[in-house]
Amino acid sequence: MMNVTKPYSHQAIEWINDLTGQRECRVCPRPITGWGPTLRHHDEAVRQATIDPALTDAAEDAVLVVTRALESMWTDTRANDHDRARVAVQALIDVGAIAPRRRWKIRRLFRAAA
Structure with a gap:
C-alpha cells in the first residue's frame, strides 16, 4: 500500500508522454490517475465528492456496501483503479442498488467537488 499525500499545490493537468505513452501531469512530470x-x-489523496442532499441516505448505504467489498478484495501490486471499480460495481449489483442495464443513472448521485 502506498502512502498518499495532501493535495498538491497545483491541480493535475493530463498530458500523454510521447516517449513512454504514460499519463503524466503537465505541470510536474509525475504519473496521474483518475478522470x-x-x-x-498518483500518490495524491482523492478529493471528496459532494453528494446531493436528497440522496444522502441512499448514497451512504452504497458507500457502506462498496467499502465492505473493497475491504474484502484481494489486492496485489497489479490491482488498479479499474479493478477496484469492477469490485464496487459488482457489489452494488449484488445488493440490487443498481440494475445491470445498458444505461445506468449513477451520475445523479455525485457532483464534482468544488
Whole structure:
C-alpha cells in the first residue's frame, strides 16, 4: 500500500508522454490517475465528492456496501483503479442498488467537488 499525500499545490493537468505513452501531469512530470473530478497525481489523496442532499441516505448505504467489498478484495501490486471499480460495481449489483442495464443513472448521485 502506498502512502498518499495532501493535495498538491497545483491541480493535475493530463498530458500523454510521447516517449513512454504514460499519463503524466503537465505541470510536474509525475504519473496521474483518475478522470474528471478525480484526476490527481498518483500518490495524491482523492478529493471528496459532494453528494446531493436528497440522496444522502441512499448514497451512504452504497458507500457502506462498496467499502465492505473493497475491504474484502484481494489486492496485489497489479490491482488498479479499474479493478477496484469492477469490485464496487459488482457489489452494488449484488445488493440490487443498481440494475445491470445498458444505461445506468449513477451520475445523479455525485457532483464534482468544488
